[in-house]
Amino acid sequence: MSMLMNHSSDNGSSMTTIPLATPRAGRLNDTDLLAVLSAFAFLVVGTWSAHGGLRALTSWDTAWTSAASLSGLLASALALVALVLVARPRSIERRYGLDRLFVWHRILGDSMGLLLAVHVAVSLVAWTRDLGLADAVSQLTGAEPYMALATVGAFLVGMVVVTSLKAVRRTLSYETWWFVHLLAYAGFAMAFGHTITLGSDFADDPVARWTWISLHVTVAALLLLSRWGSLAMSIVRPLRIHSVTRLNGDTVAVEIGGKSLRGRSGAAGQFCFLRPFARGLWWQTHPFSLSAAPTTDTLRFTIKDRGDATSSIGALRPGRRVAVEGPFGAVTPDVLDGRKALFIVGGVGVAPAVAMLQTLDRTHEPVVLYRAHSESDLVHVEELHELCERLGGRLRTLVGPSARLAVKDPFSVSVLTTVVPDIAERGVVVCGPDRLVHAARAGAKACGVPSSDIHSEHSWW
Amino acid sequence: MKHKRESLARRVLPALSLMGASGALLAALDHPAGGLDAAAPPPIPAGDGSSTVTIVPSAGSSEGSSASVVETPAPQTTIVAAPAADVPVADPVAVEVPVTAAPVVTEAPTTVPPVVCGSPSVGPTIGTKYGPVQVQASLDTNGRVCAAHALVWPTEDNKSVRINDQAIPLLDQWAVYQGDTSFSSISGATITSRAYKESLQAIIDGRA
Numbered sequence: 001m002s003m004l005m006n007h008s009s010d011n012g013s014s015m016t017t018i019p020l021a022t023p024r025a026g027r028l029n030d031t032d033l034l035a036v037l038s039a040f041a042f043l044v045v046g047t048w049s050a051h052g053g054l055r056a057l058t059s060w061d062t063a064w065t066s067a068a069s070l071s072g073l074l075a076s077a078l079a080l081v082a083l084v085l086v087a088r089p090r091s092i093e094r095r096y097g098l099d100r101l102f103v104w105h106r107i108l109g110d111s112m113g114l115l116l117a118v119h120v121a122v123s124l125v126a127w128t129r130d131l132g133l134a135d136a137v138s139q140l141t142g143a144e145p146y147m148a149l150a151t152v153g154a155f156l157v158g159m160v161v162v163t164s165l166k167a168v169r170r171t172l173s174y175e176t177w178w179f180v181h182l183l184a185y186a187g188f189a190m191a192f193g194h195t196i197t198l199g200s201d202f203a204d205d206p207v208a209r210w211t212w213i214s215l216h217v218t219v220a221a222l223l224l225l226s227r228w229g230s231l232a233m234s235i236v237r238p239l240r241i242h243s244v245t246r247l248n249g250d251t252v253a254v255e256i257g258g259k260s261l262r263g264r265s266g267a268a269g270q271f272c273f274l275r276p277f278a279r280g281l282w283w284q285t286h287p288f289s290l291s292a293a294p295t296t297d298t299l300r301f302t303i304k305d306r307g308d309a310t311s312s313i314g315a316l317r318p319g320r321r322v323a324v325e326g327p328f329g330a331v332t333p334d335v336l337d338g339r340k341a342l343f344i345v346g347g348v349g350v351a352p353a354v355a356m357l358q359t360l361d362r363t364h365e366p367v368v369l370y371r372a373h374s375e376s377d378l379v380h381v382e383e384l385h386e387l388c389e390r391l392g393g394r395l396r397t398l399v400g401p402s403a404r405l406a407v408k409d410p411f412s413v414s415v416l417t418t419v420v421p422d423i424a425e426r427g428v429v430v431c432g433p434d435r436l437v438h439a440a441r442a443g444a445k446a447c448g449v450p451s452s453d454i455h456s457e458h459s460w461w
Numbered sequence: 462m463k464h465k466r467e468s469l470a471r472r473v474l475p476a477l478s479l480m481g482a483s484g485a486l487l488a489a490l491d492h493p494a495g496g497l498d499a500a501a502p503p504p505i506p507a508g509d510g511s512s513t514v515t516i517v518p519s520a521g522s523s524e525g526s527s528a529s530v531v532e533t534p535a536p537q538t539t540i541v542a543a544p545a546a547d548v549p550v551a552d553p554v555a556v557e558v559p560v561t562a563a564p565v566v567t568e569a570p571t572t573v574p575p576v577v578c579g580s581p582s583v584g585p586t587i588g589t590k591y592g593p594v595q596v597q598a599s600l601d602t603n604g605r606v607c608a609a610h611a612l613v614w615p616t617e618d619n620k621s622v623r624i625n626d627q628a629i630p631l632l633d634q635w636a637v638y639q640g641d642t643s644f645s646s647i648s649g650a651t652i653t654s655r656a657y658k659e660s661l662q663a664i665i666d667g668r669a
């Protein structure tokens with residue numbers, strides 16, 4: 001414990017602690033994203049309309065086919081955008097955070113699933129009108145070129161959408177869901193052929209066809225380089241565990257370092273995905289917040305045993321190799337924009353607050369409200385005390401089960417304004433379990449903090 | 462640390478079974494029609510010695526020169542050329558008949574009444590999602606199709622043009638070869654084939 005404290009609270013004593021390069025600010029803002037998306041939507045609907053899609057809607061003979069084309073095109077377009085988000089482009093992630101990227105991915109995925117269902121149903125109707133149901137099914141599932149592939153592709157993508165529905169997802173472990181999710185790649189690849197050969201949009205128009213193909217190739221390249229390339233790099237150039245320090249019964253601080261850290265950028269408040277090279281762990285990855293400002297020497301993570309693989313990570317020995325992806329995350333000291341800071345944290349959610357405090361200065365006058373179930377659940381307390389003292393800030397802890405607290409709601413306006421009278425002019429960073437995040441956000445908002453000044457990242461995993 | 466080790470096999474199993482299922486599904490579904498390139502014209506009738514094939518200039522056909530190929534449905538029956546008086550008999554276009562068994566061409570017995578190709582009638586226009594299809598056909602005295610050609614077919618887009626350039630002549634040939642609508646659809650042009658047959662059937666049923 002004391003070794004840890006020395007390391008993180010006293011940056012001057014260590015000879016080689018150079019902070020990691022700060023990641024570049026996100027370059028794309030709301031307007032840019034909206035412009036790109038509108039242009040893309042215009043391109044897709046325009047392609048459909050230019051090939052007579054809109055005109056075809058006027059007659060029942062052709063309307064169904066036209067509707068099938070449009071729903072198919074839109075489903076593909078949504079899938080492409082959703083796949084761009086999977087690549088975790090830094091220019092977007094840095095501003096909006098991985099959690100929001102995944103929320104968008106989920107919304108796009110759900111809409112895509114819905115459009116896919118419409119596409120299949122409407123196509124069937126269109127063919128049934130000319131051929132009768134039996135022949136329509138047999139033509140659409142096997143006889144037409146690429147349609148057997150497309151049918152199986154739709155089945156796979158459908159399974160991916162179904163397993164991601166909240167009700168189903170809840171019953172699956174993360175990895176089970178993730179492995180099924182990978183089938184989406186196969187599904188989209190299988191469905192690609194029929195978009196070229198079957199519709200009249202791309203079969204006859206070489207410009208539209210090559211635009212469509214190059215769009216897909218671009219997204220595939222982006223995924224290959226950005227998502228799978230970074231995964232491969234993390235495995236090829238792993239870091240090593242330097243030390244594992246037990247903080248209490250179920251929480252450890254793990255320091256990880258290695259040569260490949262020098263090339264990375266990262267900031268306090270961010271998190272990484274860890275994949276230890278150990279029996280039973282190498283095939284799963286878990287996100288953990290940095291609990292110290294990252295340096296070119298080490299990344300420190302504070303890990304609580306949640307009863308899954310997280311307990312095995314605490315049992316690993318120094319020297320063990322770990323593949324580290326990241327850091328990711330939008331909540332860094334930048335979001336405070338030089339203003340005074342309030343941290344509301346719960347349990348092991350204290351980690352990013354400790355890391356951020358290490359990089360703040362006295363102008364931030366940080367206040368830390370630290371909620372935990374019991375005294376033993378409070379970790380890094382000495383470190384927090386020391387940091388707050390140095391920065392002219394305050395640390396308040398609130399311990400005990402909610403039912404036995406003196407106040408009914410620790411995040412009510414009266415409590416918050418009493419403890420932090422100047423709350424409305426502070427930048428608020430919230431981190432902890434979902435319930436705490438929601439309660440703290442609501443409380444801060446009620447105290448007059450604009451939502452744009454309340455920063456938190458949800459645990460979407 | 463009483464954490465039980467999670468099993469990779471159990472986590473991958475659902476995804477692997479889905480992959481297996483889709484592989485099986487693909488194998489079960491895939492029955493490629495071969496596309497238009499594989500679509501065959503009707504076989505050229507092979508002379509087996511007892512049947513004769515004659516060319517009948519379609520009497521009174523709008524295109525007087527167009528000749529129809531008439532084939533004997535059964536080996537016993539023979540069809541006699543019955544040139545219409547007012548139509549100058551063009552050189553009967555000889556159909557290649559690989560005569561293998563007997564080089565002798567039997568003359569038709571006079572007891573069988575001559576089968577004459579009637580005047581063409583125009584079938585109804587059948588709408589499809591690609592465009593309308595309309596057939597003109599003639600029936601012989603047995604009520605069988607002895608001449609057929611499409612008047613209208615989908616030409617809305619390049620793809621339709623490409624498909625139907627190949628499919629329509631094949632459909633015309635098959636209609637005459639089979640004498641009714643029982644020929645199979647041209648693969649790759651199922652919808653046009655379906656509409657073609659519907660229009661042709663209306664002529665056969667006398668609804669045209």
